[in-house]
Amino acid sequence: NAGVTQTPKFRILKIGQSMTLQCTQDMNHNYMYWYRQDPGMGLKLIYYSVGAGITDKGEVPNGYNVSRSTTEDFPLRLELAAPSQTSVYFCASSGDGNYGYTFGSGTRLTVV
Amino acid sequence: GESVGLHLPTLSVQEGDNSIINCAYSNSASDYFIWYKQESGKGPQFIIDIRSNMDKRQGQRVTVLLNKTVKHLSLQIAATQPGDSAVYFCAENMANQAGTALIFGKGTTLSVSS
Numbered sequence: 001n002a003g004v005t006q007t008p009k010f011r012i013l014k015i016g017q018s019m020t021l022q023c024t025q026d027m028n029h030n031y032m033y034w035y036r037q038d039p040g041m042g043l044k045l046i047y048y049s050v051g052a053g054i055t056d057k058g059e060v061p062n063g064y065n066v067s068r069s070t071t072e073d074f075p076l077r078l079e080l081a082a083p084s085q086t087s088v089y090f091c092a093s094s095g096d097g098n099y100g101y102t103f104g105s106g107t108r109l110t111v112v
Numbered sequence: 113g114e115s116v117g118l119h120l121p122t123l124s125v126q127e128g129d130n131s132i133i134n135c136a137y138s139n140s141a142s143d144y145f146i147w148y149k150q151e152s153g154k155g156p157q158f159i160i161d162i163r164s165n166m167d168k169r170q171g172q173r174v175t176v177l178l179n180k181t182v183k184h185l186s187l188q189i190a191a192t193q194p195g196d197s198a199v200y201f202c203a204e205n206m207a208n209q210a211g212t213a214l215i216f217g218k219g220t221t222l223s224v225s226s
Binding site for chain 1: 215
């Protein structure tokens with residue numbers, strides 16, 4: 001099992017550009033999450049999904065979009081990148097009734 | 113909204129000492145708590161969890177204590193080793209509500225010197 005896989009690991013974007021952060025899991029987990037982590041801070045929830053076709057906003061959803069067309073994949077979309085979106089992004093998943101999340105290794109994004 | 117916080121941003125200990133990392137939570141409805149360890153450049157890793165119907169839970173070299181009266185959570189690491197150096201986060205969840213997610217505190221950086 002690969003667990004939770006995130007790509008890319010690093011990315012530099014220019015202001016106004018768009019990109020998609022990929023996240024896939026092979027554990028057949030229903031629940032998937034996107035968090036961002038700013039330097040010296042905890043993780044803030046951006047979006048989450050409780051199953052294919054269902055998504056919901058977290059604490060800091062502005063500037064992001066998600067989709068969940070399959071159980072395995074939960075991509076995060078940035079449409080118009082802003083410097084405030086410079087952060088490390090973590091994707092996580094958990095099975096039904098299992099609240100110990102499995103995290104990916106993160107995507108470090110810099111917007112200049 | 114309500115959030116989970118940690119008492120100290122940093123903790124420095126000597127190898128072999130016991131470490132205690134504290135966390136205060138504010139949501140009295142939370143009934144499930146987790147401690148995560150995050151090493152530099154990696155994602156958080158699950159350490160240990162505890163449900164609100166328990167006061168104490170032990171793992172390998174780690175113990176989590178929950179005091180619901182004062183809404184306090186602590187992580188004890190026995191015989192701390194250099195490999196324990198990392199940032200530790202507590203997180204809370206309302207386990208009976210489908211669709212909720214973990215709320216994380218800011219983290220405590222544990223530094224272990226030889």
